[in-house]
Amino acid sequence: MCPNIKIYKDLMKNFEELGLSPEIRRAIEEMGYECPMPVQEEVIPYLLGENNDVVALAQTGTGKTAAFGLPLLQQIDVKNRIPQSLILCPTRELCLQIAGDLNDYSKYIDGLKVLPVYGGSSIDSQIRSLKRGVHIIVATPGRLLDLMERKTVSLSTIHNVVMDEADEMLNMGFTESINAILADVPQERNTLLFSATMSPEIARISKNYLRNAKEITIGRKNESTNNVKHVVYTVQAKDKYEALKRIVDYYPQIYGIIFCRTRKETQEIADKLMQEGYNADSLHGELSQAQRDAVMQKFRIRNLQLLVATDVAARGLDVDDLTHVINYGLPDDTESYTHRSGRTGRAGKTGTSIAIINLREKGKMRDIERIISKKFIVGEMPTAAGICQKQLIKVIDDLEKVKVNEEEIADFMPEIYRKLEWLSKEDLIKRMVSHEFNRFAEYYRNRAEIEVPTDIRGERTGRSDRKEGGFEKRSRQAAPGFNRLFINLGKTDSFFPSDLIGLLNSNTRGRIELGRIDLMQNYSFFEVPEKEATNVIKALNRAKWNGRKVVVEIAGAGEESGKGRENGSNERKGGKRFGGKSDERAPRYENKDRKPKDASAKDSKSTKKDKPSRADRGYSDARGPKKKDDWQEFFKDKEPDFSEEGWARRKPKKK
16 A cells, blocks of 8 residues: 555556546455556556457566456446456466456456356356356366357357466467367457467467457566576485475575476475475375365465475466475476466565576576576575574564563463573573474484585596596495495386385385485495394395396495396396496396407407308308399290389380
């Protein structure tokens, strides 16, 4: 709200100048809208006209929903209860969000009906609502197409079509559905296409379905919002989760989304965080609509501090005060990063987009930098001491903000004073602080700091550097108190850390603490406590994994080359070999019959001479000189009739 009425009226006059009705202005006034955002200033007056198509390039959080929603509401003939406007969006969450916002904007427009249409909910109830009559349909393409095929919805009365986050709808494979929907909408319509980026597909859709469209760009094309700071942390792949925890712990007031690539990864990360006491939950496509709605509601009211989500699931999130977006690895589609980072820094607020990557993702990071026209800030991994300090300050801040109700606690204070009178002021403060602080101090007390991997490709000078693949050579020494074990399963077997954990849980008793895990192509190494090593070896050597016999051995104290040997069942079995080449290569089997490479040419020739003749080997005649095939002999000197069906016509020879 503005500091005084005069200024407030002046600001609201801006919305009046855009041509909005008093009913809409009253509703947005109560919602705290003070003055139009740039995209609203551009789009609203244009959409209020006739036959004005628009391509708007703007990031999330720039006021897009109000930009197209307010003029759509104003153009509705409430007395005529038929579909007049259609809004297409990629996900259920975004569909519900837009419908909710439109209902808020139309609070003082009596009788206006907005219907969200999406998959995952009862289609029968949506059909009943359509029969009762609606003015605006907000729909996902798949469910709308289903209703059209059932002849339960008609788009012949639509005057305005909006495609929100059109780039994402196309990425999700809705192109054919959109084509079918727009074919049923009258040609005389306003069409508005909103997108965060101008991709070739967006340009094609615009050319095919929009007429003389006005292009409105808020900021530069494909540029990230200036309110977002982009930070990158580079770690080894095995340290990603530990790095995530440190980052979250370093920002005690964090309220954000952690983006993962797959549904499986999303659920795994969320489960780990919840098990370790973090206020987190997951959001992905395998959840039912009821579960997704419940998670979303908890997150919106801040009962959740962290939401672990896939890209698609998080499309509909419209939360203005997110502090952080954390990319647990970069997306395959670099443009998706723009959407992810756009979840924070909304409505004029600032935010931080963090990427946790490994060295292999640096190329992808540079691609993103080109798209968003910004450089990533290289973040310094929070230390244990730094985290503890941040958490300590949070405890103090929380104590300072506590509201004391003197009257309600007055009856209890004498007993409390009596209980604490033996403590000095300093001791009391220390105990109160330690009550919250101790768990972080205990966790990080003996934690090793996360090593930052070093890319030394620019410093290669010889062949030995190239063998290391441009990276610092990994230590092969087991951590103190641990033994390093070899297992005959690797990446080619689709064997990953989660599978190793499952294998241990299934074949050993009690909880086995795992140290470092090194996955190779054909085998792997892992660390277990010294006292557990013998039991683990015995247990796993009796096990099978996907029908294959498991072989586990002590790897030893030096560098392992992973030399293998064959056993009776033709299974790979790891052996101990030290001082060899890097274990990035698969184990090789010894071939005792192989001749030494340094055999002389003379020996080769003599071997050839000693070879038995063709007659000795059972042939009836000696090998003669090779003859060329003569096709004419097959026709006994008679050339075939090439005029017959099936023969190619011969071209006459050039003279």
